[in-house]
Structures are given as C-alpha cells and as structure tokens.
Amino acid sequence: MTLLEARARTGAVARINPVAKLGASALIALPLVLTLDWVSASVALLLECLLFPFAGIGWREFWTRTWPVWVAAPLTGLTIALYGETSGTIYVDWFFVRVSEGSLELAVATFFRVLAIALPSVVLFVTVDPTDLADGLAQVLRLPARFVLGALAGLRMVGLFIDDWRALELARRARGVADRGRYRRFFGMAFALLVLSIRRGSKLATSMEARGFGAPVERTWARQSRFGGREWVLMAIGAAISAIAVAAAAFAGTWNFILGPG
C-alpha cells in the first residue's frame, strides 16, 4: 500500500479484500515461523516466486518495494552464521565469533526464511487501499469501528506531514539556524511536526464528532466489504504454500521446531 499515492489499482489481486490478504500473509508466515530449516523456507519461497508474476505489480515496482528485504535477509543470515548456535565442525573461532557447520546451516535457513515470509506480504500489501482495509477490518473482522476509522483518519495525515516537513526545513534556513547542528535541528523539526499534527488531529476529532462519530447509534456502512470466493481462494493458496513447505520439511527430516530441544 502506498500511503502517499492514490492510483486506482487494477487487476485481479488488487480488488481482493485486504482482510484476505492479511489472512494469506498470516497463513504463510505462521507455520514458517515455527521452524528454522532451509527446506521449508526454500520450498515456500519457490512456490511464491512462481506466483509473484500474477500479483499485478510490475518488475520495477517489485524491486523498489522489496529491496529492504533483499538487503536484510543476507545480513540476518550473516549474524546467525557468525554468532549462532554452535554444532558440528567449528570453522572459525575468534573472540565471540564462532562459525560452525551448525551455525552455517541455520544461517542459510534464516536467509530463505526472511525472504519467504516478507516478500509475499510486501507484494500483497502494495495493492491495498487504506479505506478498503479499514472497511474490511470493521465489517469482516468486526473490530471496533471507532478505532479503525480513527486510525484511518490519522493515517490520512501522513501526506500533510511531508508538506509540513518541507516548510519546517525552509523555515529553519530562513531563521539562520540551518548551518550547523543537523541532529539537533532534526529533533526540533520532529517535535514541531508532532505539535502541528496533534493540534490538527484535535481539530479533526472535533469535526468527526460534529458529524456524529462516536455516537451510541449503530453505524451503517456506505461501502460494503465483501468476503467471497476470490478471498477464500487467496487464503487457500496461502495455506497451501505453507502446508507444502512444512510437508517437504517433514519428509526431508529437516523440521526444526524453534521451541524444541537444541
């Protein structure tokens, strides 16, 4: 989801209820989280890669959105390789660094696992519209409407933050304090931004109350959030991916329960 842009998304995946996307992400993540082994993670990753082309986002966008994942996966893997649990032959032993057969295996598993869990959720959420998400959370999952809509209203203010931030920067240059003290200035600007946003939020709350928000009357919904066949299919795909991955791990004997012994 882009908090700032508003292009209407087309394509099959874009129109699926965001709650289903949330559910599919969860179904993929949970079983994979329970185990730390390279078989389940890479099988899941493979299946996901086969499905990414159908997700409705272009190549360029895919890479722009997922680059933090691609950077963090190897870094996390490296951490585990260097400092992870030791077992098997020890290759390097230097102060706190201990690279062993076991830690390398865990590192590879971690690398794939980060990718397998994070990539699908980024891809799915790129096409989510915040208002639709709020509708879904309140109508399908029945979360309290006051909180969901309040959060949505707060989320809308992000765009205004950017404009305010630019103005705050220019103002500091005009006041003579932009030459030195970058960090101090950053915190000063962040504080000012927080003050401005809270005041604007208070005014928005008054407007919302004036339009009847928060009243004890039962609320109706102008937009209906549907949860139908397509949504169940997406959830089923998510469940299938993790089921196949876990089955593969069990079959290969590499299932490694995170809370288990060792």
Add this chain to the structure above:
Amino acid sequence: MPVETPAPAGVEARGWGWRHASRRGWAVQDASFRIEPGERVLLLGASGAGKSTLLHGLAGVLGGADEGESHGELLVGGRPAASARGIAGLVLQDPDAQVVLARVGDDVAFGCENLGVPRELIWPRVRESLDAVGLDVPLDRQTKALSGGQKQRLALAGALAMRPGLLLLDEPTANLDPAGVGEVREAVERLLEHHPATLVVVEHRVEVWLPVVSRVIVLGEGGVVADGAPADVLGREGARLAAAGVWVPGIPPAVPGPPVDAPGAALLTGRRLAVARVKGRPVASGIDVDVRAGSVLAVTGPNGAGKSTLGLTLAGLLPPAAGELQATGALAAGAGPSPIRWTSRQLLTRIGTVFQDPEHQLLTQTVRDELEVGPRALGLEERATADRVDELLARLRLDHLAAANPFTLSGGEKRRLTVAAMLATRPRVLVLDEPTFGQDARTWAELVALLAGLRDGRDGDERAAIVAITHDLDVVRALHAEVLELAASQTDAEASA
C-alpha cells in the same frame, strides 16, 4: 434509527456560559437569546469573545465534565445541545482539518454512516449534497487534490448530508482566497434555498454574509451585547465593533499614507526566472523582477500560479529552476551574488521571510527566546540582543507575552511574533507570504502600518524592500505596491500556491 430532522431547528440560550478546564476565565458568560427555526444569524464580537465556543456548544462538541464546566441552558430544537448531535452541522475554519476520508464520495457519506442511515439512502444523499453545494467532481476524486474553497464546500456537503436542522459556520472563509470565499458563500445560499435550515455564521468579514443573513447578534463580556437587524446593529455598534477588529462595511481600517520617496536602488534582480518546488516541474517561468529599496512589490495571481514558490525563491530558500536571480552589491555586501548559495546566517541580515503559516517558524519555548534566535545566530553580545528584543516586544505589543510558549498565542499574536522575529536581525529585504491572511481588522491595520513604516525607513533606519505575496487587494492599495501578477499555471492547478 436514523435521525431524520429535515425541519429547521430553533435555538435557545438561557444564561449559558462555558469555562474551558485549562482556563481561569469564562469563555462565554451569561448568553441569552432565542433564534427561531429558519432564521439566518451573523454572530459578531471581538476576538476572544467566545463566538467559537458558543458554536461548538451548539454543535455539542465541547466535551464533557472533564473538559470544562457550564452553567445555564443551551437548547437546540428543544433538546439540550450536548445530546443533540446530528441535528447541527458544523463547518470550521481550517479546510485540512475537516477532511476525514480519502475520496470525495466517502467523505460526504461519513456523516450518514455515523447516523445509521441505510446504505441505499446514503449514495443518493451524497450526490444530492454535492449538487447542492455546487461541487462538481467525481465521487472517487482524491480529497487532498481539492483546493481550499473546494474542501470547504466538501465540508458543507458532508454536513448537509446529515440533513441538519441547524447549520453552524465558524469562520468558513477565513483561510480562503477571494475566489474561494465567493464559492463558499454561493454554496451556502444555494443550499439554504433547497434545504431550509437555521443558520448561524461567525466571520469577521461582515460584507460577505450581509446578503445572506437577516439578523446580527453581538457577543461580548457578560453575554449578548446587541441583537437585531443588521442595519440597526451595525449602525449602533459599528464603531465599537470596528475598533474590536470586525470588518464593518463603511468603516474601513486606517491606512498609512503613500511612500515618502521614490523607490531606491534595486537590491534583487531576477531575469527570465522560472521557479519550482519539485525539481523539473516549474510552476511559473519567464519572470523579470526588480526588488527595490523603499518600495513594496505585491505578487498576485490565482491559486497554483506559483506565488509562494516565487516568494521563497526570491528569499533565497529555493533554487531558481531557470534564469537568474542576482543580489546587487548593496544587498550582498560581500556574500556573493546568488542568495541560494548564502549560508543561513548570511541570509539573516539580508533577506527575512515570514511564512504563510506562522507555526512552521516557531522554534523555541518562549516568545523572548524566539526573538533571540536570530541575534544569537549572528553572535551578537548579550546587551545588544536584550535591547533589540525589548524594543521589538514593545513595538509589536508582545511584552505581556514574553514568557509564554509561542504555540499558545492567538493567530494574530503568532503572526506579530514571526514578523518581530524576522525584524530582530534587521534584514534589508523582507518577503512576506500572505501576511494578512485570516486576520481581523485591527491586526490588519497594525501590520500594514508596520510595513509602511519599514518601507519608508522609520527612525532613520535604511529603507527596506518588501515583497508581499497576497490575494488581499486592500493591502496592495494601502501600501501603494507595485503589482507583479502571475498567470495561472499551465499544468493542472495544485491545491495551494
């Protein structure tokens, strides 16, 4: 059960008063009046007289016992105002703080949803409300792409969709340009034709609403000070209201005289200037401009034409997108010809800037500290700094606020504060973005007099060069300004200049 009150609601106040929990004094005290269903009332009074509080009280949004205390009664349609939500529609001053959802249609439907209106009735009402206020945009248009005037009309439509019996407008046109003001006034007139409701408007620009209202109530210390037909009340109370800052038709604020001398040497020259906020997307181009000492240059034009962007470029805060901007020797004084390359400190004594929203420029915890920021950055010693600050505090009537937190000041006081902070370092060129925006008549007159004084070189100071970005033609006339008009931009108009 949806609240269906299509009939206009009457208002009654019996000795009503309210005190905010964070204040010692009562915001409104002992207000008593009666408004018949369908009447249209203009509520006037000095700043701080409690007009906004009264309107918020009528809308039922003042908060509960932990936010303040009240006495007396306030009834809307026969029921206590605090529990009559949905009967009153409230439109506030700040266009950005009233938009709830991202799409136009959704935002208008918001009120209906809250009142429990069945879905099949909501969308017809949304379309009807948008028609009634004359906002002709598709339902899925992004709300952030709307102009100020459009956002205010959107707020009106949102209020109207709830079928209110009482329409409350709290300075709805204060933050709008003249085109937006006209749009909103017309929208309200149209609306009332098709959906009669009781109307209460608060505004200091009286002449905008005179054609619409049939009654004026003036609020002051101790409750209602005057109440009657507009001609009567303005005739009797006109002078007193004008002194308190209301723009009374027929009693214009005092304006300073013409410039003492002809304009002096040019301090800044721009040739074939193009300006942009975002690299590669100029909003205005081909501008030739000379900023001269002893004169005021007014930059005018419609929204989106790039006035603010030009102002910021002249102020050395944004780089020119094309063309060149040179500071002459008299201004540059050794700092190089290109203002954008000057350091922040060099800018302080050469070009001062006041932004449209004073809150963007508040840096410190007290008013005194705020004024000291500039001199301190210059490295002035204590004695000199203190003298300058004291003089400015007195000149701009901020001395009693010296220890207050800048954010707690009123709108007019914040504006005076940012102007004072700019003057603390005595720049020769002053750039002001909408200095009189939303100001009442009193502050307006003060600012205009101050600017005229600076233009003419008060007390032997050097004459300043002033660039004022403004929609306010009264300012242009009062300062005998040279006008630089920017044409509307070719690209799709953005929401703000």
Add this chain to the structure above:
Amino acid sequence: MHVSTSAPTTASAASHRLRWRVVDIVVASVIGVASGLIFLFWNIGYLGPQALLQPLLPGLQGLLDGPWLFAGVLGALIIRKPGAAIYTETLAAVVSALVGNQWGGFLTLEAGLVQGLGAELVFLAFLYRVWNLPVAMLAGAGAAFAGGINNLLLWYTGSGTSFTITYLISTVISGAVIAGLLPWVLTRGLARTGALDRFASGREARARV
C-alpha cells in the same frame, strides 16, 4: 434537564475517566502514525549501527531496539486510557508493515502487539493512575523485554546463551531510556505548547492561564 456544574457521581466519574473519547482515538492515531514513520526511518537506519555494534559484543544490538518501542509509551502517557499503549504501538507497526519492511507485514504487526502489551501491563499494574518518570521508564523496559523475547524466539532462534543474555539486558536498557525517559520528556514538552489541552496530561503540566 440541563448540564449543571454539580460534579457527577463517583461511579460515572470513574468510567468516564477510562472511556475513550473521539479526540483520544484520533490523537492516539496521529501519534501512532507519526511514530510509524520514525520506525520506517529506523528500519533502514539501524542497519549501520548494528553492523558496528555487533562485532563488539554479540547481543549488544539490543541497544538499537529503543526507537521501535517508544510509540506505545508515548501514546499511553499522553492519552492516559487503558489500551493506549497497545493501540499506538500496534498502529505504528501497521504503518511500518504497510509500507513494507524486511520482517513482513504480519510479523511486524505481531511484534507491535507484543511490545505494546509489555508497556500496557506496566501501566495496568499501576491501575492507570500513575504517570510519572519511573513508571514511564519501567513501561519502556517492559515493552523492550516483551519485544526482546519475541525477537529471540522468532529471529534469533539459533543463538547461544551469552547472546541471549546480552541481548535482553541491552534491549531493556534501550527501552528504559529511549522508550521511557524520552517519551516522558516529550510529553511534558508537548504539554507546554498547549497541544494537549484536551487531555489530562496537558492540563496537569500547564498552569491555568
């Protein structure tokens, strides 16, 4: 029936004190979203310091966890209602997740919930009546501890004892300072600007004008 100046009865006063008003929800949302943006910066920004700290002493990167924890404590200190810590921290996590990060949407949400819960439990232990500096630091530490355990289980599963202990200690310190002391100072600063006048936290800090 009119609104009078007499004080309401104790029972309704108590429930009033703990019930969320619309302004509570919207401002908590604003704080959550603003904090979420800071999380986004830190999602990328922490990678550098982590590369530096880790070789020093594995587990020391716990010191970098503070910036992800302060949202809940800040929200609770300003709003002072039950659930404020969980709500604000979760919403900040939602923002972080929606834009996309390396931990994946669902687990980021889960982390937010757990961290918020850690702070919430501390405030609950004081019955939502005490909002001073020690409690704030304790809440920050609580959020850090809960988040730390969560991270250890999910991401640092293959690590040894010394790593675990160093990590927990450093994350709790980071939490107490960055997610405890800092929000408390921030709340007082905000109160002085008058931005919090509609909240008890604001009215307390400002003298009556």
